[in-house]
Amino acid sequence: xxxxxxxxxxxxxxxxxxxxxxxxxxxxxxxxxxxxxxxxxxxxxxxxxxxxxxxxxxxxxxxxxxxxxxxxxxxxxxxxxxxxxxxxxxxxxxxxxxxxxxxxxxxxxxxxxxxxxxxxxxxxxxxxxxxxxxxxxxxxxxxxxxxxxxxxxxxxxxxxxxxxxxxxxxxxxxxxxxxxxxxxxxxxxxxxxxxxxxxxxxxxxxxxxxxxxxxxxxxxxxxxxxxxxxxxxxxxxxxxxxxxxxxxxxxxxxxxxxxxxxxxxxxxxxxxxxxxxxxxxxxxxxxxxxxxxxxxxxxxxxxxxxxxxxxxxxxxxxxxxxxxxxxxxxxxxxxxxxxxxxxxxxxxxxxxxxxxxxxxxxxxxxxxxxxxxxxxxxxxxxxxxxxxxxxxxxxxxxxxxxxxxxxxxxxxxxxxxxxxxxxxxxxx
Amino acid sequence: xxxxxxxxxxxxxxxxxxxxxxxxxxxxxxxxxxxxxxxxxxxxxxxxxxxxxxxxxxxxxxxxxxxxxxxxxxxxxxxxxxxxxxxxxxxxxxxxxxxxxxxxxxxxxxxxxxxxxxxxxxxxxxxxxxxxxxxxxxxxxxxxxxxxxxxxxxxxxxxxxxxxxxxxxxxxxxxxxxxxxxxxxxxxxxxxxxxxxxxxxxxxxxxxxxxxxxxxxxxxxxxxxxxxxxxxxxxxxxxxxxxxxxxxxxxxxxxxxxxxxxxxxxxxxxxxxxxxxxxxxxxxxxxxxxxxxxxxxxxxxxxxxxxxxxxxxxxxxxxxxxxxxxxxxxxxxxxxxxxxxxxxxxxxxxxxxxxxxxxxxxxxxxxxxxxxxxxxxxxxxxxxxxxxxxxxxxxxxxxxxxxxxxxxxxxxxxxxxxxxxxxxxxxx
Numbered sequence: 092x093x094x095x096x097x098x099x100x101x102x103x104x105x106x107x108x109x110x111x112x113x114x115x116x117x118x119x120x121x122x123x124x125x126x127x128x129x130x131x132x133x134x135x136x137x138x139x140x141x142x143x144x145x146x147x148x149x150x151x152x153x154x155x156x157x158x159x160x161x162x163x164x165x166x167x168x169x170x171x172x173x174x175x176x177x178x179x180x181x182x183x184x185x186x187x188x189x190x191x192x193x194x195x196x197x198x199x200x201x202x203x204x205x206x207x208x209x210x211x212x213x214x215x216x217x218x219x220x221x222x223x224x225x226x227x228x229x230x231x232x233x234x235x236x237x238x239x240x241x242x243x244x245x246x247x248x249x250x251x252x253x254x255x256x257x258x259x260x261x262x263x264x265x266x267x268x269x270x271x272x273x274x275x276x277x278x279x280x281x282x283x284x285x286x287x288x289x290x291x292x293x294x295x296x297x298x299x300x301x302x303x304x305x306x307x308x309x310x311x312x313x314x315x316x317x318x319x320x321x322x323x324x325x326x327x328x329x330x331x332x333x334x335x336x337x338x339x340x341x342x343x344x345x346x347x348x349x350x351x352x353x354x355x356x357x358x359x360x361x362x363x364x365x366x367x368x369x370x371x372x373x374x375x376x377x378x379x380x381x382x383x384x385x386x387x388x389x390x391x392x393x394x395x396x397x398x399x400x401x402x403x404x405x406x407x408x409x410x411x412x413x414x415x416x417x418x419x420x421x422x423x424x425x426x427x428x429x430x431x432x433x434x435x436x437x438x439x440x441x442x443x444x445x446x447x448x449x450x451x452x453x454x455x456x457x458x459x460x461x462x463x464x465x466x467x468x469x470x471x472x473x474x475x476x477x478x479x480x481x482x483x484x485x486x487x488x489x490x491x492x493x494x495x496x497x498x499x500x501x502x503x504x505x506x507x508x509x510x511x512x513x514x515x516x517x518x519x
Numbered sequence: 520x521x522x523x524x525x526x527x528x529x530x531x532x533x534x535x536x537x538x539x540x541x542x543x544x545x546x547x548x549x550x551x552x553x554x555x556x557x558x559x560x561x562x563x564x565x566x567x568x569x570x571x572x573x574x575x576x577x578x579x580x581x582x583x584x585x586x587x588x589x590x591x592x593x594x595x596x597x598x599x600x601x602x603x604x605x606x607x608x609x610x611x612x613x614x615x616x617x618x619x620x621x622x623x624x625x626x627x628x629x630x631x632x633x634x635x636x637x638x639x640x641x642x643x644x645x646x647x648x649x650x651x652x653x654x655x656x657x658x659x660x661x662x663x664x665x666x667x668x669x670x671x672x673x674x675x676x677x678x679x680x681x682x683x684x685x686x687x688x689x690x691x692x693x694x695x696x697x698x699x700x701x702x703x704x705x706x707x708x709x710x711x712x713x714x715x716x717x718x719x720x721x722x723x724x725x726x727x728x729x730x731x732x733x734x735x736x737x738x739x740x741x742x743x744x745x746x747x748x749x750x751x752x753x754x755x756x757x758x759x760x761x762x763x764x765x766x767x768x769x770x771x772x773x774x775x776x777x778x779x780x781x782x783x784x785x786x787x788x789x790x791x792x793x794x795x796x797x798x799x800x801x802x803x804x805x806x807x808x809x810x811x812x813x814x815x816x817x818x819x820x821x822x823x824x825x826x827x828x829x830x831x832x833x834x835x836x837x838x839x840x841x842x843x844x845x846x847x848x849x850x851x852x853x854x855x856x857x858x859x860x861x862x863x864x865x866x867x868x869x870x871x872x873x874x875x876x877x878x879x880x881x882x883x884x885x886x887x888x889x890x891x892x893x894x895x896x897x898x899x900x901x902x903x904x905x906x907x908x909x910x911x912x913x914x915x916x917x918x919x920x921x922x923x924x925x926x927x928x929x930x931x932x933x934x935x936x937x938x939x940x941x942x943x944x945x946x947x
Contacts, residue, residue, distance in 0.1 A: 518782055
């Protein structure tokens with residue numbers, strides 16, 4: 092607690108400290124906006140070098156976090172743990188981000204007007220991005236680097252469990268900025284575990300925070316979505332559906348289902364509900380559910396699913412609304428494609444939904460009518476990921492309808508402005 | 520008041536009425552999302568016909584509004600007033616919007632992944648758009664039509680001064696929807712003057728409102744920006760700057776200045792502050808300020824501007840922060856381009872700012888460093904308008920950094936989704 096007080100400058104100063112961070116970030120962002128892309132890339136490479144050189148210090152800091160965090164569950168403990176391989180992966184990821192094309196200054200659209208004006212829509216940084224995350228310390232490097240690459244200043248608020256690891260990684264980013272003469276406030280770490288710091292970020296730091304990205308559990312995301320006075324890039328949950336159509340290929344359906352559910356069960360792109368067309372239920376349900384059950388996945392189903400395999404237990408209405416993030420799935424038979432779409436629109440979270448079918452018309456209808464950020468045809472829902480989309484990393488996945496939807500990569504971390512060029516035109 | 524109570528179903532029911540409107544709009548929007556573009560275009564043409572056939576009724580309704588609205592100022596009275604020409608223009612505008620290309624279903628980006636997945640980003644409607652406006656009754660038709668064309672349902676809340684005109688115009692839109700079998704709740708008019716209706720819209724109608732567009736004075740916009748729990752497309756003010764650079768062409772500077780300030784003084788793209796490079800002050804300031812003063816524009820200036828013409832009065836610091844929306848301008852000399860950018864970044868509203876120069880490098884620097892939605896070179900700031908940009912109309916101009924920035928036309932009334940197509944791919 093003494094250490095904390097020292098960092099806070101006394102708990103009563105949290106609002107002042109946070110407002111100061113906001114002002115410094117805004118000033119730093121203006122410097123970033125005018126910095127050459129090469130300078131930013133060099134900062135990222137320097138930061139990667141610093142991470143490699145600091146491996147011992149980072150692992151020491153991580154050991155301290157693990158020693159202090161005694162009541163974490165095994166999954167959270169795993170997310171918190173760094174080893175030499177994970178530190179190397181952090182450094183490589185910084186270099187990979189440096190290699191990506193600069194997302195700022197791209198001409199997004201251009202049009203010539205009859206009066207001779209030329210108008211261009213050109214990408215610009217968003218401004219100052221706040222990232223609030225929990226126990227994963229590598230978010231520090233990933234989020235800070237993606238924001239820097241896109242010309243944004245970032246204000247990072249890591250979880251209190253990972254405070255030492257986060258500080259050690261942040262110090263490497265700062266060394267990268269410093270080495271190339273960029274302001275170190277371009278990537279600011281909130282120097283306090285105090286809960287009020289989050290409240291200040293939610294309030295927008297006097298207009299010095301343009302967007303918030305929460306990375307963590309549902310409680311964190313729900314709080315940020317409910318209380319933030321600035322736009323939020325996030326998804327509350329991924330209640331992902333796989334619909335096996337009347338015209339599905341059975342082998343594809345099984346492979347896609349098993350991968351979508353079980354490749355990793357804790358990711359937002361993991362499928363949570365299986366819908367099967369009535370016509371295929373008798374022939375296909377035992378095989379599909381058996382494939383999951385044999386691999387240790389629990390199934391909660393409607394009457395047809397229960398009949399298909401004795402290991403299936405009856406689903407309640409709550410199951411259709413549940414994101415298990417575990418080796419559990421809900422399964423039901425639907426009368427047709429329309430009923431599948433209705434189910435998804437009624438219970439889904441507009442994140443990712445997939446149809447398995449050889450009928451291109453059915454696929455087109457499904458992909459038009461399902462109102463989700465990502466709609467898929469004949470592919471695993473676990474491809475819902477910025478890296479898999481070729482975005483070179485993502486800061487999160489969003490289900491909002493404005494600005495950023497689906498994986499939030501460098502492109503979504505940009506805004507735009509219009510450049511209008513004339514030769515003295517006046518408006519009649 | 521009896522009439523009002525009747526429409527409200529009793530004032531206590533306003534929240535219930537508004538929530539019902541939200542639910543109906545959401546359902547109507549799903550129908551719109553699946554309607555062919557031709558059907559939507561026919562609805563707009565039918566609505567235009569209905570407006571023409573209803574000219575007498577619309578003018579009667581407008582006369583009633585004008586008779587009831589006794590304490591309006593002349594500008595507000597003018598905005599409220601319809602005549603046969605203005606009604607014809609409303610009908611023509613509906614037809615013009617019908618003629619525009621459909622903004623939904625456009626492929627915004629597409630990429631093939633090494634694993635054979637193809638990914639498309641495709642435009643979709645935003646959802647349900649709320650429009651809160653004041654005395655301009657034609658916003659009813661423009662906003663309703665732009666939302667309909669982009670597949671969005673709209674909930675329109677007109678000003679209490681224009682209630683009869685607004686109802687008469689809305690009835691024509693409803694006739695258009697009805698004629699082609701689209702749900703009439705696709706364009707809903709809030710049937711109450713009750714102030715609580717706005718509060719319900721600000722709260723988001725139980726998730727059935729996706730974005731709010733306030734159209735009106737600064738007090739309305741400020742309230743919506745401060746209280747809305749959904750994204751807002753708006754600008755609070757247009758504190759527009761014109762910077763006359765060291766390398767400006769004198770004739771262009773004068774023509775652009777006079778047009779930018781005086782073509783129409785009450786629009787958000789009208790210039791409010793003139794900045795002149797020190798090197799040109801002595802030669803150019805008397806001519807530039809004289810051109811404005813001779814046309815009846817008041818000038819509030821710094822010491823150099825006061826010396827340039829005896830009719831100039833001294834500016835206070837408040838003048839640099841004032842959007843006059845009138846025949847008044849503030850004017851000052853700046854040391855150089857950097858000082859001009861600093862002034863704009865310190866006092867501006869990030870709406871529209873312009874440089875007059877023959878130096879392309881200076882223009883490029885200005886347009887890179889000024890962080891406004893629209894940056895211009897050698898053109899009147901009054902071109903800041905969706906119609907002038909070729910958007911075929913606008914629902915407003917936004918200065919936010921997310922999603923919509925600058926003129927908000929059909930493209931900005933769209934969101935997007937990703938369509939991912941595979942052939943059975945699973946993720947390793």
